[in-house]
Amino acid sequence: MSQQQHAAPTPIGGSLMNAATLVCGVLIAIMMSILLVRFVFGLGAATNVNDGFSWGIWVVFDVMIGSALACGGFSVALLVYIFNKGEYHPLVRPALLASLFGYTLAGGGIFFDLGRWWNFWHIFWPSYSNPNSVMFEVAVCVTVYILVMWIEFSPVFLEKLGLRDTKKKLNKVLFFFIALGIVLPMMHQSSLGTMLVVMGGQVNPLWQTPAVPLIYLLTAIIIGYGVVLFESCVAAASYRRKIELNLLNPMSKIMLGVLGVYLVVRFGDLIIRGAMGEAFKPSVMALAFWVENICFIAPFFLIGNVVARRNPARLFLAGIAIMMGGILLRLNGFLIGYEHYTGHGWSYFPSFPEVMVTVGMFAVEVLGYIIITRRFPVLPRDDAQPAY
Amino acid sequence: MDSRRDFLKGVLAGGAAITTAAVAPPACARETHSRPAEALGLLYDATLCIGCKACVAACKEANNNPPEFSTQDHLWDTPLDTSGYTFNLIKMYRNGTMEKKDAEVNGFAFMKTSCMHCADPSCVSACPVSAMTKDPVTGIVAYNADACVGCRYCVVACPFGIPKYQYDSPAGKIGKCELCRHRYKDGHYSACAEVCPTGATLYGKSSDLLAEAKRRIALKPGDTTRYPRGKIGGPDQSYEAPVGNYLQHVYGETEYGGTQVLKLSAVNFEKVGMPNLPPKSSAATSETLQHSLYGGLLMPIAVLGALSFIARRNVHDEDDAAGNETQEKSS
Numbered sequence: 127m128s129q130q131q132h133a134a135p136t137p138i139g140g141s142l143m144n145a146a147t148l149v150c151g152v153l154i155a156i157m158m159s160i161l162l163v164r165f166v167f168g169l170g171a172a173t174n175v176n177d178g179f180s181w182g183i184w185v186v187f188d189v190m191i192g193s194a195l196a197c198g199g200f201s202v203a204l205l206v207y208i209f210n211k212g213e214y215h216p217l218v219r220p221a222l223l224a225s226l227f228g229y230t231l232a233g234g235g236i237f238f239d240l241g242r243w244w245n246f247w248h249i250f251w252p253s254y255s256n257p258n259s260v261m262f263e264v265a266v267c268v269t270v271y272i273l274v275m276w277i278e279f280s281p282v283f284l285e286k287l288g289l290r291d292t293k294k295k296l297n298k299v300l301f302f303f304i305a306l307g308i309v310l311p312m313m314h315q316s317s318l319g320t321m322l323v324v325m326g327g328q329v330n331p332l333w334q335t336p337a338v339p340l341i342y343l344l345t346a347i348i349i350g351y352g353v354v355l356f357e358s359c360v361a362a363a364s365y366r367r368k369i370e371l372n373l374l375n376p377m378s379k380i381m382l383g384v385l386g387v388y389l390v391v392r393f394g395d396l397i398i399r400g401a402m403g404e405a406f407k408p409s410v411m412a413l414a415f416w417v418e419n420i421c422f423i424a425p426f427f428l429i430g431n432v433v434a435r436r437n438p439a440r441l442f443l444a445g446i447a448i449m450m451g452g453i454l455l456r457l458n459g460f461l462i463g464y465e466h467y468t469g470h471g472w473s474y475f476p477s478f479p480e481v482m483v484t485v486g487m488f489a490v491e492v493l494g495y496i497i498i499t500r501r502f503p504v505l506p507r508d509d510a511q512p513a514y
Numbered sequence: 515m516d517s518r519r520d521f522l523k524g525v526l527a528g529g530a531a532i533t534t535a536a537v538a539p540p541a542c543a544r545e546t547h548s549r550p551a552e553a554l555g556l557l558y559d560a561t562l563c564i565g566c567k568a569c570v571a572a573c574k575e576a577n578n579n580p581p582e583f584s585t586q587d588h589l590w591d592t593p594l595d596t597s598g599y600t601f602n603l604i605k606m607y608r609n610g611t612m613e614k615k616d617a618e619v620n621g622f623a624f625m626k627t628s629c630m631h632c633a634d635p636s637c638v639s640a641c642p643v644s645a646m647t648k649d650p651v652t653g654i655v656a657y658n659a660d661a662c663v664g665c666r667y668c669v670v671a672c673p674f675g676i677p678k679y680q681y682d683s684p685a686g687k688i689g690k691c692e693l694c695r696h697r698y699k700d701g702h703y704s705a706c707a708e709v710c711p712t713g714a715t716l717y718g719k720s721s722d723l724l725a726e727a728k729r730r731i732a733l734k735p736g737d738t739t740r741y742p743r744g745k746i747g748g749p750d751q752s753y754e755a756p757v758g759n760y761l762q763h764v765y766g767e768t769e770y771g772g773t774q775v776l777k778l779s780a781v782n783f784e785k786v787g788m789p790n791l792p793p794k795s796s797a798a799t800s801e802t803l804q805h806s807l808y809g810g811l812l813m814p815i816a817v818l819g820a821l822s823f824i825a826r827r828n829v830h831d832e833d834d835a836a837g838n839e840t841q842e843k844s845s
Binding site for chain 1: 595597598627636639640641642643644645659660661662663664665666667669670671673674675678679680681682683684685686687787789791796797799800801803804805807808814817818821822824825826827828829
């Protein structure tokens with residue numbers, strides 16, 4: 127079982143100054159200047175959020191979708207350490223890195239949106255914290271998970287620093303952090319969905335359901351695999367490396383299995399609650415619902431058979447479809463399918479500065495990924511790729 | 515074969531863990547809360563309201579809020595909706611020719627917009643830092659800016675659109691009616707009820723207000739009756755007036771478990787901006803779901819234990835990989 131030989135992760139090397147890093151730098155500078163305006167003059171100076179849509183893309187995109195897209199580490203760890211599929215081990219580090227960045231940024235990004243951010247520590251302070259609040263659970267879980275991921279990822283830095291003894295000690299207890307690193311995302315990814323429940327009938331029945339924790343949890347796992355497909359293809363293309371088809375092919379098959387379960391849960395829930403009728407009303411919400419679900423169904427057509435799963439372009443497209451579906455599920459629940467009871471006078475579309483901050487966050491992520499993969503042992507060494 | 519068996523075991527264990535975590539029975543069902551016995555509130559009777567907006571001005575003054583302008587000349591406080599700086603507003607329903615007061619067709623009507631002080635408030639359930647609290651005695655839903663993190667979950671959660679945020683400030687606060695609790699120590703009560711010339715807004719204990727509301731809707735429209743003003747149980751300021759054409763519905767009696775602010779109207783409540791809410795609060799649904807999954811952290815700890823056990827056996831791969839690498843490096 128444990129005799130599989132994996133290529134050891136090695137730094138890619140190469141220059142850190144190139145077109146990609148430069149563009150990222152410029153985008154980050156733009157983001158910083160917008161954030162300066164926001165912190166000096168208030169949320170209204172930079173965003174279009176209002177009392178009808180108090181949560182804009184800084185919450186829904188940067189935090190909710192950002193953390194869901196960062197579920198690669200969780201999904202791959204689930205596969206490798208719980209379902210004991212050791213052959214996927216080479217995917218662990220790159221996936222964990224992307225998760226580490228995604229979550230750290232999502233956790234940091236919440237500060238841009240918090241109107242009274244200097245009070246943030248109240249969430250963890252027993253005299254203030256409210257365990258009845260779904261957001262309390264999400265905030266605590268995400269914070270602990272970010273710490274756990276840094277611990278899980280620390281062997282990479284310990285290797286780089288040559289602290290082999292520390293690494294050995296850490297390896298002895300790593301299983302606990304790995305388990306924690308699976309339980310915590312299960313908890314808060316499902317709770318991110320539960321956050322809709324208290325909004326009651328203000329959320330369209332297509333997205334307001336007691337099954338929402340399960341729906342968000344399953345999609346988080348699926349998105350995790352989708353992101354790994356996407357990132358493996360992008361990393362292979364941009365670093366001119368061989369694509370890990372021998373791993374991506376069976377992994378995407380597992381992904382399709384979970385996706386099938388999800389679709390049964392999703393449509394079963396809609397039918398049991400009698401909410402399916404909402405999907406056939408001539409409304410923007412119904413359209414958004416179908417686009418979301420077509421994205422989730424598309425992978426069955428894109429990579430439904432073995433031949434298709436050996437085609438990198440199809441794997442890439444399937445990864446994108448899954449990510450789009452996951453993005454839309456969250457966007458639909460919190461923004462498109464949300465309507466204030468008290469009138470239809472409210473509307474929201476993100477302002478340009480608002481969008482540029484979200485873009486800037488993405489740039490931080492890309493830049494961080496480039497720096498770490500070029501300087502630290504994350505991606506499996508290419509020339510040592512075993513010929514399966 | 516071993517690997518396959520291990521995988522299947524893993525699938526079973528992991529699958530069972532996920533299933534228990536995700537579709538647990540509602541072991542911690544949380545009932546919808548009801549009004550405290552001594553709950554304080556308001557009764558707003560739309561048929562008595564003349565739309566003078568004295569209550570809007572008094573609310574501004576009592577809460578020390580700045581005027582908000584919607585006209586070119588910036589002369590008068592003219593907010594178009596409640597906001598972080600306007601906690602109470604009289605809105606108008608208009609239909610057709612607007613000839614008749616309190617008529618749904620070709621008529622007009624008024625409706626007060628301010629915090630309903632729910633028996634089971636969504637904002638209190640949503641708030642992660644207990645900045646929104648419900649007083650156990652008076653039932654007043656109060657806001658504490660010093661605790662608030664400004665996440666605005668209360669703004670998104672409230673079915674009445676009441677908590678509002680000050681977006682124009684780098685230190686923006688949430689603004690909402692707190693039933694003038696800061697004025698009680700000076701012998702005052704809710705400013706809106708104090709100044710209301712017709713008793714359309716009446717202050718008092720919710721139980722008294724509910725009895726008064728039921729008395730009114732039981733009367734025959736067009737008959738005359740005495741209407742109290744200011745505060746139920748306070749000095750007698752009552753006057754005689756004709757009975758309105760009430761709907762047989764005290765809004766707030768049962769909505770989301772009941773509210774402490776009650777409303778009477780002659781025009782359909784949904785048409786005047788009061789949502790149709792079930793007797794079960796969304797806070798109860800949310801907390802039942804949340805505590806069934808995470809109550810006492812029992813389930814997360816059980817799942818963590820199971821996963822630690824499995825991971826401990828499977829994590830050898832990691833050691834091997836590290837070992838390989840050390841060999842490779844030394845060779």
